[in-house]
Amino acid sequence: MENFKSFTVEYFVSKALSLSATPNNQYLSVYHDLLDFVQSIEKIDRKSFVVVAHIVYGWMPTILDYKFLREDDYSFYEENIKIGNCSVEFLSLIKEKINNSIVGGSKFLHFMNPEMYAIWDSKVYKALFDKKGRGYNTNNIENYIQYNLTLRDFSQKPEMVMIQNILKEKKYIDKEITNMRALETVLFYSIN
Known part of the structure; x- marks a missing residue:
């Protein structure tokens, strides 16, 4: 497991300040459309989970292989996502x-609850540890838990106002985003 304790919120401020100005990226432009659609879903059931999983994978360069069953307890998923459950057991499920991907799972969870879950992938891993994220490192649930809990802590810091303002000024965001998304955006775009 990687050591996330060495990071500070100042690290994220520094990364945000070093971002290039004015990105033009479809990844950024469709984020709010996808988030708005997912947040508009009224009933959480197998159909909504399958649709959200496909939306997330449409946003990724990987084909989806989901295992949501008709007999799954979707109220269980909904309750745990709502409270931001970050246990090994829930994230393993x-x-x-x-x-079988915590990368895809993190994106799914983020769209279902962007306040509590950050997106995790190989670019974020590389930004944090300055090394290529191999499958084991990025598909490791313990690494995701530490990353997500670290970002939850940082998302409550007063420096988040500065990070959000930098992202707005450099045109990485034009609508409100959660602090979790702001931190992940800084990491994702700090890698060329």
Whole structure:
């Protein structure tokens, strides 16, 4: 497991300040459309989980292999996502259901609850540890838990106002985003 304790919120401020100005990226431009659609879903059931999983994988360069079953307890998923459950047991279940991938699972969870879950992938890993994220490192649930809990802590810091303002000034965001998304955006775009 990687050491996330060495990071500070100042690290994220520094990364945000070093971002290039004015990105032009479809990845950024469709984020709010996808988020708005997912947030408009009224009933959480198998159909909504399958649709959200496909939306997330449409946003990724990987084909989806989901394992949501008709007999799954979707109220269980909904309750745990709503409270931001970050336990090994719950995240293992999400990983198993979505391509056996915590990367895909993190994106799914983020769109379902962007306040509590950050997106995790190989670019974020590289930004944090300055080394290529191999499958084991990026598909490791313990690494995702530490990353997500670290970002949850940082998302409550007063420096988040500065990070959000930098992202707006450099045109990485034009609408409100959660602090979790802001931190992940800084990492994702700090890698060329």
